[in-house]
Amino acid sequence: MLELKNIKKTFNAGTINEKVALKGVNLVLNDGDFVTVIGGNGAGKSTLLNAIAGVWRLDQGKILLDGQDVTAMPEYKRAKFLGRVFQDPMKGTAADMQIDENLAIAKMRGKRHTLRWGVKKADKKEFVEALKMLDLGLENRLTSKVGLLSGGQRQAVTLLMAAMNQPKLLLLDEHTAALDPKTAAKVLEITEKIVTEQKLTTLMITHNMKDAIKHGNRLIMMHEGRTIIDVSGEEKSKLTVEDLLEMFTKASGGEFTSDRAILS
Amino acid sequence: MMELLNALPGAVAQGLIWGIMAIGLYITYKILDFADLTVDGSITTGACVCAVMLNDGANVWVCLLAAFLSGALAGLITGVLHTLMGIPPILSGILTQLMLWSINLKILGKSNMAVNGRSLPVLISSLNSPMAILVVGLFIVCLITLLYFLFGTEIGCTLRATGNNEQMVKAQGVNVKANKILGLMISNALVALAGALLAQYQGFADINMGRGAIVIGLAAIIIGQTRIGFIGRNFALKLFGCALGGVCYYLVYQFVVWLGLDTDLLKLLSAIVVAVFLAIPYIKKEYFSRPHKELPSAQPSEQGEENHA
Incomplete structure (x- = not known):
């Protein structure tokens, strides 16, 4: 491959x-x-x-x-x-943006970016499920800024983003x-x-x-x-x-x- | 005292127009993290295009649209210089600004041109400041609404992320270069629109009217953030803060003029005020911060302070 x-x-x-x-x-x-x-x-x-x-x-x-x-x-x-995760936890996510916005950007990877709303309602459910799987309590913090998360949490979110869209x-x-x-x-x-x-x-x-x-x-x-x-x-x-x-x-x-x- | 009160509506109107300029600047300065000096040129370009077209008898809305597009073009030049030719941001802006100086002279054909509010179909004029406040205020409401939704879309999300973390955005398949160019185009288009409104309001376009525009814009952004910061961090509120910052700036300006300060010194004063405000966060951090007890890896991101949306 x-x-x-x-x-x-x-x-x-x-x-x-x-x-x-x-x-x-x-x-x-x-x-x-x-x-x-x-x-x-x-x-x-x-x-x-x-x-x-x-x-x-x-x-x-x-x-x-x-x-x-x-x-x-x-x-x-x-x-x-490709899905990529870097050594530096700061590099994989946009600190000033919310968790769901970061995930949404990953969700758009490889697709044409349009003028449709960035964080879609239907995707939010998927994000919550994925965050639940991490077992870090992030599923209730969809609208938190990623910059507020710890390095490990950020790396976990980056992993989810990298694995998005297979x-x-x-x-x-x-x-x-x-x-x-x-x-x-x-x-x-x-x-x-x-x-x-x-x-x-x-x-x-x-x-x-x-x-x-x-x-x-x-x-x-x-x-x-x-x-x-x-x-x-x-x-x-x-x-x-x-x-x-x-x-x-x-x-x-x-x-x-x-x-x-x-x-x- | 009456003199000062009489000057107030004019100050508010001008402040609001500069507020539009500040909103444009906000897109590059805060969202894209790109100090764009093009604006000194593009605000004049907008004014020149509008003045010439109005005097040629064009419809005022067509003039505004043309000014808007001319600004977008200026942003495109800076964007291409920076992204495709690898020239640093500040220098790209300065180069475009200098190009625009010649271009603006060619558009205008002379160093200044009157825009007669009595004989031309202008949208706003200093002859009727309250009306101008209303019209420009409406403009701002529409703009903020539009931008609020634009930056919530897929394209808008990636634009915000581009200024926030370029590496992440690249890894997520976003064309960073195209995004920067787009941001610069939107920004300068708004700045040129402000220039067109300014030319109508003050009744003339002048080749030098953009000098130091970036400083006034930055002042408006900074004032707006300190004023609005405690109300909320919502994106729309921040843009509103830019407009309010413009108004505050011109109110102070009028007040200082009324106090009898030499107007030649105003640019010096503006620059010093902006320098002080830009320096405060650094000085606080560098000289007055207590040592952290946590390990460096546990510190929350410092970039997290400037939040959007």
Whole structure:
């Protein structure tokens, strides 16, 4: 369903800050895959997700979504197929707008925007049901400004927005990293629920190896702009953190450097 | 004292016209978070278009429509400069403003033109200030109603979100560039409409009449927000606050003139007042805020202070 063909990206080419972020990534996702992505700092995880979302142009390579070449498609048009949640809880929602208005904007994703009323009555029921599912008490606060919510609540609302209209692909960029452990666990639980219920094909970056092993049916590890480990199915479900670290040492010829990933 | 009282209806009428301008400015400044300096030019463009057409014998409503469209065009230029050519917002506005100075001169054909309220079919005139207050007041009511509903529609929602969180809006499939251009067009169209009304009211269009317009508009917005803030945060009320702010500004203006202040100093005074009001939130936060006890991640969003709808 998603196919990345040898994609490359270098930032600040030709300057002292040159950073080769993606060195030719090849990846094929199957329908319904829930892939967790791990890797040290600067491994290219977020760059990979941004490449898929179309935040900037690729230097080289192709991105196919359900067979359609989207490499040259601008970010806002590609959004029709994608649901995205960012690391920063402030980024996924409009703080000055109400919860229902935010959800309504997500509901319009991929459709022509018209002069019809933004928050439709019929949709409100759907929003309430979806918010109930979060179990955060937000179903009674439809008209609250999102800026009044906590980081975890905002991230949960962003998840709902991202999953609205059954996107072809859900991109989660360390979406629990900025939350405290308890809230992070809750948001992850909600993620699992939404992904399984709607059978969404998902790419989830995490810095937590345990989470990466526990969730999803496939695990990818990135290192210096390449995917170096790709395990799925039976093999993945038996993985332990120690196995992963050993695999990393073998594949990269060095120690795993991100303390953050090992400790958490 | 009688002199001051006699000047009051005129001040209110002018204030209301500037209120329309402030409502236009509100769309870019508050909703799109875009400090748009185009307005100094587009208010004059509206006045020039209206003055020339009226003197050519056109229907006054056609003149107003033409002024409205000319403003939209000015907004389009700024929008294209900013979104498609990557020029920063302030600079895009300044560039358009400078272009408009020449264009306005060409439209007018000279540096100023009279709009005779006695011989031309004007809608409002300083010859009859109470009537002007009524007409402009009606304009404002219609505009606020229209804008209230516009910003509640699908397009309006995405417009508000564009100024609030660009990244989110992009991720939700909204064409941010098109939205910014649209917002700038609506804003400048309203500003030019205010210019057209102003030309009729004061009885002339002048190439320099827009100088510092953005400061007066900002003053109206700021005054309006402090006056209206405690009544409510409803979107329509905020727009109403802009209009009221314009009136307050001109009442103070008249009062200061009546006190005998040198009118050459008025622009200096306006700018200082606006600077002080813009600085207050920053100074409060920077120098007088107590340290927070919560963790940084637990703080409520600071952007949450400026609410719409």
